[in-house]
Amino acid sequence: MVLAEDLARQQRSISVAEFFEKNKHLLGFDSPMRGIITTVKEAVDNALDACEEAEVLPDIFVGIKKVDAEVYRITVEDNGPGIVPENVPLVFGKLLYGSRFHQIRQSRGQQGIGISAAVLYAQLTTGTPALVISRTGAKARAHRFELMIRTETNDPEIVSHEEVDWDRTHGTRIEIQFKSTLAAKKRLLDYLRLTAIVNPHSRLTADIDGEVTTFERVTSEVPPCPKSVLPHPHGIEFGALKRIAAANAGTIEEFLVNSFSRVGKKTADEMIDLARLDPARKTTTLDAEELKRLLDAMQSVRVPAPLAQQCLSPIGEELICKGLEKEIQLDFVSARTRPSSVFGGHSFVIEAAIGYGGKLQAEGNAQLLRFANRVPLLYQQGACAITNCVTQVNWKNYGLSQQGLPTGPALVMVHVASTNVPFTSESKDAVASIPEIEREIVLVLQELGRELKSYLSRRDRKKQQDDRARAICSVIPEIAAKVSEIVELPLVDTSPIEGRIMHRVVAKKRTIDGKVRIDVNNYTAKEVPLVLYNLSRDKADDAEPRPDFTDEFDGEYNKVWRCVLAPGAAWQVVYTGAGDGSIDLRGVEDNVKVVVDLDV
Numbered sequence: 001m002v003l004a005e006d007l008a009r010q011q012r013s014i015s016v017a018e019f020f021e022k023n024k025h026l027l028g029f030d031s032p033m034r035g036i037i038t039t040v041k042e043a044v045d046n047a048l049d050a051c052e053e054a055e056v057l058p059d060i061f062v063g064i065k066k067v068d069a070e071v072y073r074i075t076v077e078d079n080g081p082g083i084v085p086e087n088v089p090l091v092f093g094k095l096l097y098g099s100r101f102h103q104i105r106q107s108r109g110q111q112g113i114g115i116s117a118a119v120l121y122a123q124l125t126t127g128t129p130a131l132v133i134s135r136t137g138a139k140a141r142a143h144r145f146e147l148m149i150r151t152e153t154n155d156p157e158i159v160s161h162e163e164v165d166w167d168r169t170h171g172t173r174i175e176i177q178f179k180s181t182l183a184a185k186k187r188l189l190d191y192l193r194l195t196a197i198v199n200p201h202s203r204l205t206a207d208i209d210g211e212v213t214t215f216e217r218v219t220s221e222v223p224p225c226p227k228s229v230l231p232h233p234h235g236i237e238f239g240a241l242k243r244i245a246a247a248n249a250g251t252i253e254e255f256l257v258n259s260f261s262r263v264g265k266k267t268a269d270e271m272i273d274l275a276r277l278d279p280a281r282k283t284t285t286l287d288a289e290e291l292k293r294l295l296d297a298m299q300s301v302r303v304p305a306p307l308a309q310q311c312l313s314p315i316g317e318e319l320i321c322k323g324l325e326k327e328i329q330l331d332f333v334s335a336r337t338r339p340s341s342v343f344g345g346h347s348f349v350i351e352a353a354i355g356y357g358g359k360l361q362a363e364g365n366a367q368l369l370r371f372a373n374r375v376p377l378l379y380q381q382g383a384c385a386i387t388n389c390v391t392q393v394n395w396k397n398y399g400l401s402q403q404g405l406p407t408g409p410a411l412v413m414v415h416v417a418s419t420n421v422p423f424t425s426e427s428k429d430a431v432a433s434i435p436e437i438e439r440e441i442v443l444v445l446q447e448l449g450r451e452l453k454s455y456l457s458r459r460d461r462k463k464q465q466d467d468r469a470r471a472i473c474s475v476i477p478e479i480a481a482k483v484s485e486i487v488e489l490p491l492v493d494t495s496p497i498e499g500r501i502m503h504r505v506v507a508k509k510r511t512i513d514g515k516v517r518i519d520v521n522n523y524t525a526k527e528v529p530l531v532l533y534n535l536s537r538d539k540a541d542d543a544e545p546r547p548d549f550t551d552e553f554d555g556e557y558n559k560v561w562r563c564v565l566a567p568g569a570a571w572q573v574v575y576t577g578a579g580d581g582s583i584d585l586r587g588v589e590d591n592v593k594v595v596v597d598l599d600v
């Protein structure tokens, strides 16, 4: 009895801020290094969400500066709609306060914890308040706050508040200081690069201790902001049904039609009938047993899937490829956006891409890029359903070797976009194992695997043909020389014949005038593709071709320069390479001649 009374004296409620102060690892603040990444991630997620809501092209600045031995100041500034001054203290100084928790639509933020957890972490490690400046439009003045969190009550504490001048017309800036290290610099830049890939409409500028990196946008089209939809009857649980039914003044039929997505009068009547209820009854009069019957009926009646186009914002195949190509040089890339699907009443869309070659590492595991609602997932790869699906696919069928993950110079990217991404924890690092989601991921990877396979066999076939053609071409000049010696006639230029064998122009070191002359008039195509091979990779690496040449590696041989010569166009190009002599490409009307001087 005494013990119970002793215990009773110790029992008291715990504020959510106290809880997370003690369990900061649950929110991704388990180490000082990770603290920086999580803070930047939370603030950038919020900035991107806010810009999307305001339909402005995001222009986001991330600054990290050492201010003391172990203390870093993290700044994130956006050009979003700003936050009204009354809400600023709540947004940054109260955990579980946000605008997205109650909305059913795709957004980066969900829980209303992210940024206030960063403020809490800062005050825990350095005791300094967060500095926030926000402005909502040209007509309003900016408000500057210094904020802390009262952990015992989970309430904001306003240390200072004043109106200030700010050159941005709208946007928000947050500055947080905490103990950390800059060991996370590479990871931070990786995070920003990945964020740029899945948010191709945004410009991200990072200043990490004076070193500035900009990730430029690849499109100027703002993706439409996903719209909030009503809950789907297949995704509702008893507690939620009871709560919304109690708050509804109408009849059961009105309740079903007005409170759930894709439920019309006919579907509602079918549900009510199945639950053996009177459609004219008020929902507030239903007892627990009747609500249970209604819930069962709602789950068994067929209802069309939620309208994914409204509430989701997939990136799209073209922009995924553009983003990947810009940030990671690849020889092959292909992307797929699957049709939308549903799990537990929540819409989701799976997007994926496969890249190969280019600057990817030839050894070791393929690079796996995981994303959820346009946010890169950087931690807990092993615990994520995406990783599980990638290892389930038999990559050997598609020309890659495999040790769990595929290996070799490949990249696999998967994006889960959903109104409710099922994360394994509050730190939102890994996607939970949901059979519907996993099925879609495996399907899309198999689809892309087939494309990769046909690219790899095309490439191998081409390499074989090239090798053969090269072997033949290497003996033609010798045969020509021998023949001219025998028949005692001048040596002819064999380049056009070689060109026809190779189906392209091959420049090699030759002795005629110390130059190679290639006549491309044999091409009947409207445009003449010109490819220069066999330039020493080292030398060609330093060389800058003309802007109308694209410049790439063929992955197998050497540097390849491509351009298109239109017949009839007059060409006069003189190029001086780095130490490998000059290359002179010349074409005249109806007689396009290419002269390559490799006289080194």
Ligand SMILES: Nc1ncnc2c1ncn2[C@@H]1O[C@H](COP(=O)(O)OP(=O)(O)OP(=O)(O)O)[C@@H](O)[C@H]1O
Pocket: 042, 045, 046, 047, 050, 078, 080, 081, 082, 083, 091, 097, 098, 099, 100, 101, 108, 109, 110, 111, 112, 113, 114, 115, 116, 117, 172
């Ligand atoms: N830069 C910003 N511009 C405009 N509004 C913002 C900004 N940052 C935060 N907010 C508002 O503050 C709310 C709380 O942000 P917070 O990061 O705590 O949670 P969240 O983003 O909603 O969810 P999560 O915890 O999953 O990140 C957001 O829902 C949003 O309404």
